[in-house]
Structure formats: structure tokens, C-alpha cells
Amino acid sequence: MPIKIDALTKVYSTAEIKVTALAPTTLSFADHSFTTIVGKSGCGKTTLLRLLAGLEEATNGTVSFSTKKPEIGFVFQEPRLMPWLTVAENIAFAIRKGGLSTEKLPQLLDILGLSAFARSYPSELSGGMAQRTALGRTLFQNPDIILMDEPFGALDYFTRKGLQETLLDLFRLERKTIIFVTHDVEEAILLGERVLIMQKGAIIGDIPVKLTYPRDPAASEVLTLRRQILEGLESKNVKVVDES
Amino acid sequence: MIRLRNNIILPLALLSAWLLVTKYELFSPYLLPSPQRTFTVFWQLFLDGTLTRHLSISLLRVLGGFFCSCLVALPLGILCGRSTRFHDFFWPVLEFLRHVPPLAAIPLIILWFGIDEASKLMIIFLASFFPLFLNTYGGIKNCDTKLLEVGSSLHFTAWQTARYIQLPAAVPSILVGLQLALGYSWRALIGAELIAASSGIGYMILDAEQMSRPDIVLVGIFCIGILGTLINRLFLKLTCKLLPWQGKAGDD
Numbered sequence: 001m002p003i004k005i006d007a008l009t010k011v012y013s014t015a016e017i018k019v020t021a022l023a024p025t026t027l028s029f030a031d032h033s034f035t036t037i038v039g040k041s042g043c044g045k046t047t048l049l050r051l052l053a054g055l056e057e058a059t060n061g062t063v064s065f066s067t068k069k070p071e072i073g074f075v076f077q078e079p080r081l082m083p084w085l086t087v088a089e090n091i092a093f094a095i096r097k098g099g100l101s102t103e104k105l106p107q108l109l110d111i112l113g114l115s116a117f118a119r120s121y122p123s124e125l126s127g128g129m130a131q132r133t134a135l136g137r138t139l140f141q142n143p144d145i146i147l148m149d150e151p152f153g154a155l156d157y158f159t160r161k162g163l164q165e166t167l168l169d170l171f172r173l174e175r176k177t178i179i180f181v182t183h184d185v186e187e188a189i190l191l192g193e194r195v196l197i198m199q200k201g202a203i204i205g206d207i208p209v210k211l212t213y214p215r216d217p218a219a220s221e222v223l224t225l226r227r228q229i230l231e232g233l234e235s236k237n238v239k240v241v242d243e244s
Numbered sequence: 245m246i247r248l249r250n251n252i253i254l255p256l257a258l259l260s261a262w263l264l265v266t267k268y269e270l271f272s273p274y275l276l277p278s279p280q281r282t283f284t285v286f287w288q289l290f291l292d293g294t295l296t297r298h299l300s301i302s303l304l305r306v307l308g309g310f311f312c313s314c315l316v317a318l319p320l321g322i323l324c325g326r327s328t329r330f331h332d333f334f335w336p337v338l339e340f341l342r343h344v345p346p347l348a349a350i351p352l353i354i355l356w357f358g359i360d361e362a363s364k365l366m367i368i369f370l371a372s373f374f375p376l377f378l379n380t381y382g383g384i385k386n387c388d389t390k391l392l393e394v395g396s397s398l399h400f401t402a403w404q405t406a407r408y409i410q411l412p413a414a415v416p417s418i419l420v421g422l423q424l425a426l427g428y429s430w431r432a433l434i435g436a437e438l439i440a441a442s443s444g445i446g447y448m449i450l451d452a453e454q455m456s457r458p459d460i461v462l463v464g465i466f467c468i469g470i471l472g473t474l475i476n477r478l479f480l481k482l483t484c485k486l487l488p489w490q491g492k493a494g495d496d
Binding site: 053073074076080082083085093096121122123141 | 390393397400401407408413487490
């Protein structure tokens, strides 16, 4: 198990109130797996992801990895590109910390369909292209684990679908460990091998998705899973199947 | 073309008004010389080298003071923007000095540095320091936290974050500071030369006033305005070269 979290908790405290963003959670993520986390806004899914990335400090609990210091890539909700760099320079941004080469940059630009825009600046890109650039920046890093925080949330249906396909192609090709946060139930089922359902800072459901890729959103299995997850999000009656 | 036309309407109107006022002698020629007279004097001063000498001396002073200001204000702005400890250490003194106009310090500066070049450089330094320092500090301090988080997610060191994210993000703000500082330098120089100098465009104006030569005063004023505008234009061109990503709009 490359990622194991043990009683991980996050509480935000102000002078007046304490808000539990993540209730004590114990969980593990298998190597080379694609896990999606679905839940309503403010349910703590982004907090969980940020704790895994080390972008926030946990109030309690631990995160441990099987390898000593795995390379973690993070794709944010917004592209967060450096406005002064071109698409190619943004993708190769991680080169600045050393230990990487631009050798695979042309291939990456090609896979992401950005070769023609390599010398464009972020202000000249559409939302979809900007998010593809952000995905490229993370892939260039060659991480062992990719954490994605609603990366396609702000995109239109067709752009989102195209990016989902690109992501699945990359997953099948490189088999990275991916943890993908979304509020879109259908997206969670189409992408994940395992769907975690979150509500009010707690994991209330853990559903394996044993369907082959690519998945048809109109298939009866997908619709059944969709109904099951939606019911779970409305109430707490989801059967937890923790494979760990 | 339309913009150029709009740009020259007001200057042409003012020039015409000046021509008419002097033609019908609404003011005494000793108070307001005609445009023709002013241009003739300008040409004479240019041909005998007086104007070039004074202008080049003033320009060198501006560049010297501005350069010294850059050497101190830029690193200090970056350090204060990066480190709260540095900020807290320097801020009280800088805040005090910021509210003291350089012209108010001229008597003390003359006392300490004499009336040679050092005092003029000091006045220009004081005038240009704060716009540059504050813009550099603001640019570093107000760097988008979302971009900083990208650095954290890539496990950048503090130095890498400063070098590859904060500093480039602050460049537009720093360039505004440089532009303002250049303008302030020019204004402060004229002030300094009007008080204690034996050369420079400010001195030329003061000398002309004492010799009752308003035509030379006008030549000096026009030269300052035109040179200032040209320097600013040059700076804007340079800014466009340094910030190629700005002003490019995408079609989402």
C-alpha cells in the first residue's frame, strides 16, 4: 500500500468556533490505483487531498507512504499557470527544482494536444487548454502519486469529456496512483476504480467499480452505481466495502 | 492615425493661443516671449553647445542617482517582501523617511555633502527610492498565494520560490516603480539644481531668471518636458519587451 492514512484529522479553529473539516479518518490507497472521491461542496474532500499533498498540516493523525519520499503531483481546481511563461515553459516548470530534463516535453505536448500552442502564453489559452497545460506540468514532474482537486469542474461538457479521456489514456499507459476529487457523481464512476463518498468530513462509503474502460455513462451498471452513490450522499445508508 | 490626430489637437491649440497672445501683445514680451523668439533662442543655445552641456549634465545626474536608488531599493524591497523579520526591522525608519520630502532635507544634505555632485545624487536617490522600494515590496508581498502553492506542491525551496515565482510575478510592479522613480528623479534634480548648482538645466533656468531672460526659462522648461516624455516613452517600449505576456487576450 503506497498511501496509508491513520486517524487523519483536520480542525479549523477560530476564536469563536471550531470546524471539523476532516473527522478522524483511517484509509489506504493501493499502488497504481485510480480512486475518486465524491461529495458535496464543503464535505472535506479538498482538505483530505491537501493533507495528503502536505499543503496543510493535520490536527491529528498521520500519512505514511511505502516508499520513503514519493514524488507527489497536484493538479489544482484552477490551472494556476505562471502568466509570464509559455505553455512549454509552464509544463516544464518543475525543471527548476532540478533532476529533470526536457527530453519528454515534445511527447507530452503531443499527448495533450498542445504542440501548436507550445509558445503561447496562458492569457492566450482557452480554459480547457490551460487545464491541459496544468495537467502537463504535473505529468512532467513524473510523480508516483497524482492528486487532482476537481480539475475539470469549471470546464464545459465537451472539454471535460475530452480531458477525462486523455486522463484515462495516461492512466492506462503509465499506471500512476491517482486520487481524483470531484463533485460530479458520473465523473467519479467513469474514472475511478474505487469511489469514496464523503459527507460532513467523513468517508461514508467505499465502493469498488469493477467495470472496464471506457465506460458508458448510459450503461445499466453505471446508472445503478450512480443511484447508489446519490442515495449515499443524501443519507448515510451506504454499505462501506473497504478493500484495505 | 485618429489617436495621433487627437494627441496633437491640444498642443496645437495652445501653440496657436500663445502665438495670438504674443502677436497682439496681451502680455509684455519681457514676461511672455513669442514662440518664434523662444525657438530662435533654443536654436542659438543648441548651436553654441550650452543647451547640450546643461542637459547632458542633468541627464547624467538623474541616471547616477537613479542607478544608486536601484542598487539599494530593489534588494531591500525584495528582502522586506520576503522576510517579516527584515520588514519589521527596517519599516519604522523607512516609514519615517517616506514622509520627509527630499526638498525638506536639502539644507542638511548641502551641509553634509556640500554643493558638489554628491548632494544632487543624494537628493535624486531620496526622491526615487520610495516609489521603487514600495512597488518592489508590494510586488513581492502581494504575489498570488495560489501561485506560491504551486511552488509548495512542487516542493520548491524558499530560494526557488523567490527566484522562480515571487520575483517574476513582481516584475510588472517593479517596472511601475522604476517608471515612477525615473519621473521623481527628474523632478528632484531640477529642484536640487535650482538651489545649489553651477551647471545643469535647473541652473540654466535659475540663471536666466536672474538675467531676466524668460525666453531661456521657457527653452529650459520645454527641454525638461520633452526629455521627460522621451525617457518615459523609451521606458514603456522597454516594458513591452520585458512583459511580452501582458496585453495578450485569449478567446475562451
